[in-house]
Amino acid sequence: MSEPPAVLVTGGSGGIGSAVMRRFHSAGWACCSVDITSSDVPASCHSVVADLRTAAACRDAVADAVQRLGRLDAVVNAAGVWHEGDTAATTETDFDRVIDVNLKGTYFVSAAAIPHLESTRGCIVNLSSDAGIQGNSGAAAYCASKGGVSVFTKALALELAPRGVRVNAVCPGDVDSPMLRGQARDYGGGEQQYYDRLLAGYPQGRHARFITPDEVAEFVWFLCQPEAAAITGANLSIDFGLSAGIFPRD
Numbered sequence: 001m002s003e004p005p006a007v008l009v010t011g012g013s014g015g016i017g018s019a020v021m022r023r024f025h026s027a028g029w030a031c032c033s034v035d036i037t038s039s040d041v042p043a044s045c046h047s048v049v050a051d052l053r054t055a056a057a058c059r060d061a062v063a064d065a066v067q068r069l070g071r072l073d074a075v076v077n078a079a080g081v082w083h084e085g086d087t088a089a090t091t092e093t094d095f096d097r098v099i100d101v102n103l104k105g106t107y108f109v110s111a112a113a114i115p116h117l118e119s120t121r122g123c124i125v126n127l128s129s130d131a132g133i134q135g136n137s138g139a140a141a142y143c144a145s146k147g148g149v150s151v152f153t154k155a156l157a158l159e160l161a162p163r164g165v166r167v168n169a170v171c172p173g174d175v176d177s178p179m180l181r182g183q184a185r186d187y188g189g190g191e192q193q194y195y196d197r198l199l200a201g202y203p204q205g206r207h208a209r210f211i212t213p214d215e216v217a218e219f220v221w222f223l224c225q226p227e228a229a230a231i232t233g234a235n236l237s238i239d240f241g242l243s244a245g246i247f248p249r250d
Ligand SMILES: NC(=O)c1ccc[n+]([C@@H]2O[C@H](COP(=O)([O-])OP(=O)(O)OC[C@H]3O[C@@H](n4cnc5c(N)ncnc54)[C@H](O)[C@@H]3O)[C@@H](O)[C@H]2O)c1
Pocket: 010, 011, 012, 013, 014, 015, 016, 017, 034, 035, 036, 037, 050, 051, 052, 053, 077, 078, 079, 080, 081, 082, 101, 102, 127, 128, 129, 130, 171, 172, 173, 174, 175, 176, 177, 178, 179, 180
């Protein structure tokens, strides 16, 4: 029997990453998380523990994951951290953490995966954000990291198209995950108040709700299927229209 297709998911312990792992695993793919922790990695998935803030750690982690998986058909870069605060008050340490995890980690994991993906004509899906395509007031460092991810995605898609590898970014609005709950805890001033303020930014009005990790995972799954062969270099929103433009409010 031939070996199943395989996916490496960074941030596989997180809300979106673990949902992606479950989605691919349910379809018979071999899955490997690369995360700073191994908690919440779905059973029967592989796990490599690594801090993805250096190029060397990214290279080692990809090599380790490919060794466990035996092949590599898709990479989903879902490791990430949030930071908010006035630009003038953001420390170099905070800035470096956000850029190093969100942008540098995505860059060097992708770079290390290229030869493996070339041999399977595979694909990369990067978790950008609505904050990668529009400004979020009070989150300039995070926006800088996600803007980098969004345009990096386009450049890498052009570079790898002749070699048969597709690269796309998914840009979610607010997803009900540990990251969102951490934001509310660390910056919220009362969790419900924080959630209400975010939901007030959506055009659905009183019907607004957060996106689920499973909804994002389904979108990522589709982008890794043969039916998505024509999609590369795209930044695709899944945000209830959050980034679509201005809308009338009461
Ligand atoms: N939750 C949202 O509202 C939202 C919206 C848009 C985009 N995103 C992006 O989607 C991705 C997944 O977010 P999530 O909501 O699942 O967040 P999460 O906090 O649930 O998961 C993030 C994962 O990244 C891992 N991680 C953090 N630092 C790391 C490091 N140095 N090395 C390796 N792994 C590290 C964490 O351990 C965690 O498992 C992130 O890139 C995030 O920026 C999230």
